[in-house]
Amino acid sequence: MAGPMKMRATLAGGYTDVRVLMTHPMTTEQQTKGQPHFIQNLTVKVNGKTVIEGEISQAVSRNPVFSFRLKGGAKGDQIEVSWLDNKGDTNKTETAVA
Amino acid sequence: MMQKRRGLLHAAGALLLAGLLKPMAALAAWNKAAFSSKTSAEALKSLGTPSAEASGGILIEAPQIAENGAVVPIEVTSNIPGTTSIVVLVEKNPYPLVAKFEFSEGALPFVKINAKMGETSDVRVIAAAGGKHYQATKEIKVTIGGCGG
Amino acid sequence: MKRILACALLALAFTPAAAQEKSPFADYQRMTAEGSPVELFELGGEELWKKKQGPNSASLERCDLGQGPGVLKGAYAALPRYFKDVDRVMDLETRLLHCMTTLQGRSAAEAAKRVYGNADSPSEMEYLSAYIAAQSRGTKIAPGRSHPKELAAYELGRKLFFHRAGAWDFSCASCHGEDDKRIRMSELPVLSKPEFARPVMATWPAYRVSNSQFKTMQWRINDCYRQMRMPEPVFGSEATVAMNMFLTATAQGETYRGPGTKR
Amino acid sequence: MNRLLLLPIAAALVSCAATAPAPAGGRPKVGAADLDQVTAVLRRDFHERGQAKMSRVELDEVQRTCNLHGDNPPPEVAKRIEDAQLKTIRFPAGSLIGNWKAGEKLAQNGRGAMWSDKPGDGGGSCYNCHQISPQETSHGTLGPSLLGFGKKRGNGPDMQRYAYGKIYNAKAYNACSQMPRMGHSGTLDEQEIKDLVGLLLDPESPVNK
Numbered sequence: 267m268a269g270p271m272k273m274r275a276t277l278a279g280g281y282t283d284v285r286v287l288m289t290h291p292m293t294t295e296q297q298t299k300g301q302p303h304f305i306q307n308l309t310v311k312v313n314g315k316t317v318i319e320g321e322i323s324q325a326v327s328r329n330p331v332f333s334f335r336l337k338g339g340a341k342g343d344q345i346e347v348s349w350l351d352n353k354g355d356t357n358k359t360e361t362a363v364a
Numbered sequence: 365m366m367q368k369r370r371g372l373l374h375a376a377g378a379l380l381l382a383g384l385l386k387p388m389a390a391l392a393a394w395n396k397a398a399f400s401s402k403t404s405a406e407a408l409k410s411l412g413t414p415s416a417e418a419s420g421g422i423l424i425e426a427p428q429i430a431e432n433g434a435v436v437p438i439e440v441t442s443n444i445p446g447t448t449s450i451v452v453l454v455e456k457n458p459y460p461l462v463a464k465f466e467f468s469e470g471a472l473p474f475v476k477i478n479a480k481m482g483e484t485s486d487v488r489v490i491a492a493a494g495g496k497h498y499q500a501t502k503e504i505k506v507t508i509g510g511c512g513g
Numbered sequence: 514m515k516r517i518l519a520c521a522l523l524a525l526a527f528t529p530a531a532a533q534e535k536s537p538f539a540d541y542q543r544m545t546a547e548g549s550p551v552e553l554f555e556l557g558g559e560e561l562w563k564k565k566q567g568p569n570s571a572s573l574e575r576c577d578l579g580q581g582p583g584v585l586k587g588a589y590a591a592l593p594r595y596f597k598d599v600d601r602v603m604d605l606e607t608r609l610l611h612c613m614t615t616l617q618g619r620s621a622a623e624a625a626k627r628v629y630g631n632a633d634s635p636s637e638m639e640y641l642s643a644y645i646a647a648q649s650r651g652t653k654i655a656p657g658r659s660h661p662k663e664l665a666a667y668e669l670g671r672k673l674f675f676h677r678a679g680a681w682d683f684s685c686a687s688c689h690g691e692d693d694k695r696i697r698m699s700e701l702p703v704l705s706k707p708e709f710a711r712p713v714m715a716t717w718p719a720y721r722v723s724n725s726q727f728k729t730m731q732w733r734i735n736d737c738y739r740q741m742r743m744p745e746p747v748f749g750s751e752a753t754v755a756m757n758m759f760l761t762a763t764a765q766g767e768t769y770r771g772p773g774t775k776r
Numbered sequence: 777m778n779r780l781l782l783l784p785i786a787a788a789l790v791s792c793a794a795t796a797p798a799p800a801g802g803r804p805k806v807g808a809a810d811l812d813q814v815t816a817v818l819r820r821d822f823h824e825r826g827q828a829k830m831s832r833v834e835l836d837e838v839q840r841t842c843n844l845h846g847d848n849p850p851p852e853v854a855k856r857i858e859d860a861q862l863k864t865i866r867f868p869a870g871s872l873i874g875n876w877k878a879g880e881k882l883a884q885n886g887r888g889a890m891w892s893d894k895p896g897d898g899g900g901s902c903y904n905c906h907q908i909s910p911q912e913t914s915h916g917t918l919g920p921s922l923l924g925f926g927k928k929r930g931n932g933p934d935m936q937r938y939a940y941g942k943i944y945n946a947k948a949y950n951a952c953s954q955m956p957r958m959g960h961s962g963t964l965d966e967q968e969i970k971d972l973v974g975l976l977l978d979p980e981s982p983v984n985k
Contacts, residue, residue, distance in 0.1 A: 327479065329725055696916045
């Protein structure tokens, strides 16, 4: 069961600042003697349209925190961030631009 | 025929829910070759970006010295017009490639991540714009904090 | 007249000229705090505060942390303090343990069985401390400084801070006693001086990036005694609450801005 | 005083009136009764764990004296402590210079004597407080730098004896030193102390390059 996520999207001088926090162990091969468990794919959507696709690795810190910037944006835009890890677990969170 | 196929779909759905089937993992792109490369040159080759021109248009904001390598904040901004992707590598990590981000309409070429660094190393960032590749590097020192107890 | 003078000196201590020069880790500390997952622990704490548990299947929402039953705003910044219902001084974790037993009907042994968690599963105390401390952001640190038992706790904490014992003859002051000293590359604040205690106590409890764990003051005191080569302090014992009182009172007046993010 | 400076003072006076200024947190005066009170609290509020037994809360002569005098005993009291502590040191025969490479490992190792350690495991935690070899930049500053220790002081028998004794029991040379008594407390054994003496005095050690 994936742990909680938290996201904040705020208008900041011409762009939308998106900060997303994810609960995930992001363990490495070395730590787990070959059974790493980490997020591989990240997707950021604005009003349903994918704007950022990320491929990340076991070299991203545990409980990852990402900041992104979206062009322009207006109050109420729906932002969704989802992740998928190497064991098939997924989670996503949504928020409206404040 | 319809009946059978719907039955199959239900079964697949049930298996999916039970997490026995790998749902989208196989579908979503994840460049295994690049992420398993032991050198940044090898990783870049697997990403199809063998060479990249040094450019001042890539800004890397990161601490000069990190108290702990488990979390090293790295903020990348590409001011190169038409930037479509940003790749972050830590040269001396066992697997240098840390992350790759692709930006389409609606997103600025910017990202801030927390990366793990095994030791003091150069961080290398590659930006793709207009079919060409650009790069910048910054050294981050990693020390041992605390009493080692 | 003496108090006015003390106040004046206090003010001068905060004019820019007296600010310490930038530590080599200032950027690292700022950026890790900005990009910290600590709020995830606050979420976990909110859930536990409201979760019905124990034989009484009750939540902690009626727990009185000193500002009245269930009042969270500014409660952490006013701890440790004296509680009439138990006639003793308590810090946050001691008070939470009290509410777990009285409101939820849990046995103290069960509730305190696993007070220190780990990266894979933080403890209830850690989640709850993150959530409750966050509700004091922006409030001035003001522990109890009037009741005789509060003053006694402060004095006991002060004696403990300078008391050398254990296999390596250490007191807290052995490491936290001289300005501008380091262990390895870690700067050691002189916690018996207000100007050094303030930024520390304003950011505990805290998320530690080195092991991705959220840590509380009881853990902090416990782990210091471990590294002082002393036997282990009992969780929530009078000695630990007294030490917490001494450190918090020394930082009194600072605006609380935790939970923090540390190495 | 220019008007600008008055502002913070005025503000502080106001805030001071609201909350009492932080209490002066300096070292308290402690007498024998205070030490007994604190020791009684430790006996009650601490418990044994692993190798950290409860006997560790009982004060010996050094700890009692240094606590009573705030680490600053009068000269004749300090002398009495140092003489008594010197007698606790068992100096092995022959050369006291061990294997500096092993010494470097011991100096790097921050564990030892804690409840989380197995008895005998761990090292000297030397880099926590001292600069030793020039290559290690992550070193502490609680103790003096030991860079070039042997090169500056020579490595004859007297200096070997001083270095060995200081690591074995630092209080034999400075009654209330903050440096732990590594040999006396059983944290380091004879060979380990000789290896650390090697790190300090061996001309081949990076400390003396």
